[in-house]
Amino acid sequence: MILADIFSMILRLAELAFAAIVAGLTGKYLHATEGTSAWDNGRFIYTEVVAGLSILLAIIWLFPFSGSFIHWPADFIISVMWFVAFGLMVNWLNGACGYVFDWNGVALSGRGQTCGEWKADIAFAFLSAICWLVSALLGIYWVRRHTAPAHAPATGTYHRRRWYRSRV
Template sequence: MILADLFSILLRLGELAFAAIVAGLTGKYLHAVKGSSSWEQGRFIYTEVVAGLSIFFSIIWLIPFSSSFIHWPADFVISVMWFVAFGLMVDWLNGTCGYIFDWDNIALSSGTNTCVEWKTDIAFAFLSAIFWLVSALLGVYWVHRHTTRRAVVTDGAHTRRRWYRSRV
């Protein structure tokens, strides 16, 4: 199970990095429009809150204990929240920068290109949603494996022993 622990840590580090990128890009936009109505900026405030919660929980659950796998329902809920944030940002962009997953016209330049920033924000929100979903699926796998492993099967002649008990 060391592989699952290592994979979980890598997922949590990815979730932390992606949430920090989304928080930074969305926060930059919210800072630029700080005088406007909060009703108009609700989708970005929501995205910022989801990014903040993701940063908090990924740091807390980054500690490698086996109990970190039992948080799979929260991982799933956060994944759904990220998918909602992704959808809200894609809906707001409404095709003004072209197809959302078209990265052909993107180049690193010294000028400001808002389409590049929005597509980056949307891409990392999508990646974060996928990482949280994979983390939830890993938690389901871990919990299922450990609950079936603890079950003792008794059919009269055959009993399943734990691995650490001797036959003597």
């Protein structure tokens, strides 16, 4: 299962990079709106907390140990949190920069810079949610593959019967 370990490391690196990008872009906005009430910036504070938690967990779980696959429930919860952050930011943008995934007219500098930053923030939040979800699915696959059911014999010679084969 070396491929699963390598794929898990690639996912963790992507999760780390995407969370760092979202933390940077959202932090830049929070710094610009420093005097505003926390209630008005609640969705951005939530996104920043999710990004910080994702950075921490991605660093901790980056190393390829078989125990890193048993964290799939936490991966799934973080994925849901990222999808919520994605939805909150899309709702806040409310079409002000056009369709969320329409990248036409977005420039690196000049007039479209603000829309480009928001669309990048939203896109990387979505990509992070997808990576965490795939990481959870990989964890479910690994755990299911490496654990025997409770009714397995104690001899250690248990082979899982395929769902399409009958006992007859």
